[in-house]
Amino acid sequence: MNASLSPIAILGIIAGYFAVLILVSYFTSRRDSDNAAFFLAGRKSPWPLVAIGMIGASLSGVTFISVPGAVGAGGVNQAFSYMQVVLGYLLGYLFIALVLLPLYYRLGLTSIYEYLRERIGPQSYKVGAFYFLLSRTIGASFRLFLVAIVLQEFVTGPLGIPFAVTVASAIVLIWLYTFNGGIKTIVYTDALQTVCMLLAAGLTVYYVGQALETDLSGMVSLIQNSEYGQMFFFEGGWTDPNNFFKQFLSGALITIVMTGLDQDMMQKNLSMPNFRDAQKNMATFSIVLIFANLLFLALGALLYIYAANVGLEIPSASDQLYPTVALRHLPPAAGIVFVLGLIAAAYSSADSALTALTTSFCVDFLGMREEEVTGDGEADAARALDNRRKRLLVHVGFSVLLFSVIMAFSLIGDRAVINSLFKAAGYTYGPLLGLFAFGLFTRLRVREQVRIGNFELPALLLVCLAAPIISMLVDFYSEQLLRGFQFGFLILAFNGLLTFLGLLLLSDFSELGTPEPPKEDAA
Template sequence: MVISHLTSKSADNLTFFTANKQSPWYLVAFGMIGASLSGVTFISVPGEVGNTAFSYFQVVLGYLVGYFVIAAVLLPLYYRLNLISIYTYLEQRFGTRSYKTGAFFFLLSRIVGSAFRLFLVAGVLQIAIFDAFKWPFSITVAVTIALIWLYTFRGGIKTIVWTDTLQTLFMISAVVISIYLMKDGLDMSWTSLSEKVSNSGYSKIFVWDWQSGKNFFKQFVSGAFIAIVMTGLDQDMMQKNLTCRTLKDAQKNMFWFCIVLVIVNFLFLSMGALLYVYAEQMQITLPQKSDDLYPMLALQHFPAVAGVVFLLGIVAAAYSSADSALTALTTSFCVDFLGLGKEEKPISKKLRIRVHLGFSVILFAVILIFKAINDDSVITAVFTAAGYTYGPILGLFTFGLITKYSLKDKYVPIVCLLSPVLSYIININSEAWLNGYKFGFEILVVNGLLTFIGLFLLKEKNENYKAL
């Protein structure tokens, strides 16, 4: 709230969307770590080490290629066109239907994704804190979202650049302190601790079995495309980059962001290995779900300070992804669907606040729907389905960037609806159809390719083509 007060001074309506393009690149770079590592990552990545060791790091290595493409190709495009919403590019390149389709898929995936992440974190907070006060789950969620709305409704993205920095600091501190407390509890030196993890079998990174979903090449290529789509083609993540003063600053931010992200992910994986080593040494029964390991140890077996640190870390992780998502949803809807920000339609502060409040209510409702479903497999399936919506965005931008064709714009929504459905059918039948082959994250690439093929069938010669 203090940061919000300080960053909202003399803020005009445009500050909410662009921070007046005055954000220091190093703050954006550090703060984006927290936004990219949600509460799901905070809990799931360490827990998953017990099932797949360090194989997730193969995806992280692929991120480096993706971030290079963002810095070299996408950021120059966005800065040259002076975009507020990155999906405006699709309107200039193809037409209104393509533009609205890309923006719609972003809104859908972000609403479901953000609600899913907040739902998981609110569940942890409910058990750890609010059950003791006999607060209903709905109040916990309402307070969580209300706090986000209160500190972002004036400063918007300008406030978030600074709060994300604070939240990232808390998140990384939680991991470092947890590792230190486990070292202390096991009474080991740093050298013997690293040797213990190295010899435990949890630190295996590379998988070469071609049929495995964790195969290195699948994971590496998937990581590159995940970075391009979920950072470079995502309004949430790109809106922060576009607040930097210049393109050079934004590229510098992207370079340092990917370096720090690799280090932080390795820290998460190392902590995950240590959690299992600690549980084995202390003869603690592992929970049925790997996601429950870190919360269980932090809240029930570590010293009290570790429980406090864990809760600070998970709250920071949840808020850093949710607050920027709420602002990005507001920005996309105002610019992409209401047409605000154009010369003939200046941005109305009153309307922007209503949209911001409306998306807060929508997130609240979706989280309560997840609670009412009360079925982990169904909720996870909904979250996974939301991930399929990034494929059409990938296909649209790729087609626009590497071809000179225009499109039969009115048919684009049909292609973009069919591609995720076909990708899902291919994914669930891949073992039977492809001689035991299992798709991992690379199903995103298949989804984007199907979209690209569909768009190619809709191509028209563009006599007046001019590279944007």
Template sequence: MSPTLILSLIAGYFVVLIIISILTSRKATSESFFIANRNAPWYMVAFAMIGTSLSGVTFISIPGMVATQSWSYMAVVLGYIVGYLVIGTVLMPLYYRLRLVSIYTYLEQRFGFWSYKTGAFFFLLSRAVGAAFRLFLVAGVLQLAVFDGLGVPFAVTVTISILLIYLYTFRGGLKTILWTDTFQTMAMLLCVGVSIYLMADELNLGFAGLVKTVKESAMSQIYFSDPKDDKFFWKQFASGAFITIVMTGLDQDMMQKNLSCRSLPDAQKNMFWFTLAIVIVNVFFLSLGVLLYQFAAAKGIALPTDAVTGKVIGDNVFPLLATNHFSLFAGIVFILGIIAVTYASADSALTALTTSFCVDMLDIKQHDEAKQKRLRHLTHFGFSLVLIVIILIFRAINDQSVITAVFKAAGYTYGPLLGLYSFGLFTGRGVHDRLVPFVCVAAPLITWFINANSKAWWGYEFGFEILMLNGLITFLGLLAVSRPREVAAELNPAL
């Protein structure tokens, strides 16, 4: 596939996004930027959330990891169901009752100023890191497929990518993103469907044969019974539940869309239908992974391997096959799919970062609409620059699977949020508010130390469940600095 063709696809794709932005951002206000005027149809939110929640990480890494991890990731996905049920029945009613724009405002009402700022800070850190990883992935694919051949430096690729996101989101915010993410989710699902269909056709598999091939493959094993195995089913299942609660229910990015629904019942319908959809979509991604390796084996295609370990580099399998061994049409669909799924995640993250910083750090509502607009634009541009810097740092140090890196980062940065909300929801105690930042910084450090030594101490290696450990340590730290709520209220009359 020629670089000129790929550049034309990218240009055409962004023209569509900018047209959508122009049409949806007319008369945009802070209310429409932050929560789409609380008037979004629930089914549109549910569909748009698919693209936001998956990202380029799922698109490339999940299919690529089946050779080494089989379908063990499906245990995580099944855990998602529990997590989404908790979000829909516990967190959403709370957020709608308080009519929040930023979900971290709850922490101020429950604990106080410093707890509030700490929670918002950890979200900003977590989401900036996560969004940067996702953009790093797609920028690397585009660099390999297009820009290396044209002599364009990686830094230029990244800068252009993020500035294009800024261009179509800075006016309309969430109101625009609900439409662009709907379009991008359609493009992503089209890519997965076309890829599966074309590989099945090449392998002479009908629908029944396709299902049989995936089912009988050694790579489709879901249940692993060894508790010390990082693929242990129940460890993965529990991790999936907590990852969902934290990375969706306690994440401004994902909940911002849910808060744009017209009512709590609409938001709950959105969440429950989205749960069903996300499970099905992940089944397709894992099936795609099995077929990719089957296709490569049948065609005698040498897969990319690590020069040191000799292991297949899973993140490179789908891009390699799609751009070099599939038909031109399939290659075009792949490029559109990877762009769609990554930008659907990144544009939403950039808007959420802007929202949280404006609401939680700048207290933007105290200003008139004209000043709010200026602050929004400056913040939006500022976070665009932050993402560029983080991605360039990742380019220099990345040495592991992107999917693992994202969840490891989430384990350390989302853990304090899990501890804060758990303590607030499930205890009646107040806290010494000024000590909360110290607890939330200490917990990830203690978690990191335990994780670094757990194999030597107990023969146990942590995986995604590091998030639960981090949250537990935060919870215990908050308990240590807690006091009866009436005492805390006397010290902090705002509670």
């Protein structure tokens, strides 16, 4: 490591960064720390700030480290093939902007899973909320786990600090700047962190270019003439994990479920005054996201080209390439911007995830609402104080849960974090995809309970549990059963289809017709 960028120096940089975040938190939450501010920022968030912040939340530490590392690692997402997924995102964002956002705003939802209660029933509502909690807990833990590994390797480990302390410190810092303001604070901190993250990637490209003694046009030529420049993969057929059509369709589905059906991402959209602003946010965010991903893929290609030029051995875990080059081979300034970018990438995703988990549990399982005013001043004040205490307790509970899951991950080695994340999402988001698709595209009512003899079975719950298990088995044996075909990210579609078919089997076709419109007071 550069002598001027010691572990102590890096810790100082991190401390200064978090001092800024906590200062932002203080100014954004000092007047409002009630449920209305925590859940939806009083529905007053400015859409340009939300658009900037959502870029960082979407990219996260996974994109910051794993996408550049995957460029030259071979297999899924090799070279620039990940852009095929990113182009699929655009189709997904279009569906969110034109179908989901108008629906959520029309119903005035705080938690998007309240829609399931009105359209299908209370069991589907709880199942949908549960799968979000499970999905987001896994996703946020994966992302923080990745960053904690890097910090442990290059910063806290050399100082003799145990991995558990590294993880606990990271989560406590998130809690400190989110526990009061919630989404109101995160709109501002995520915008700041997105700027830091993109600036870090851009400056790293600049420093790599300096090391290679070339300018921007020279770097473009290097990438185009290298083995890493291929973007579209058509020739391999459906057995190729990088096949364009598989990647494009997967990108669209991933976007719909991991943004449009995800309380974390939709909570930011619902914090704006109206759905027109939310649509502007989605349009801006989706376009900028394309260029942001191109930047990270270009960075990955340049890192591999640089490693070949200087004879650097590629780490066995491709996720380690970026930190190895930035912290041990480039000038100290490159290491500083890498640390800032890494922390910003991790926390722009994790902070909103923790807030969304808290919001969903409070609204969907504890019955809290954004506004609770009856006109009785003393009773309202007492209830607001009691709800704030409960919310803080839930916030602490999910912080502990994230710590526990990350420590469990530490017992399992994983060198392709981005692929593991999306595969996990395929299993846990699949039932959500099936539930929402059934609600949006059919007019059928579902019998959530089925009586067999003297017993009533929670049939809908069983369907939503069986679909991910069957998907996991089919995905595991697909090569043998389907002549070499691998689902890849398309396991998400298969999972959702199984859920949809299960709901059809539970439908009451005798009452076929247009369902009653959802109640406007559902939120």
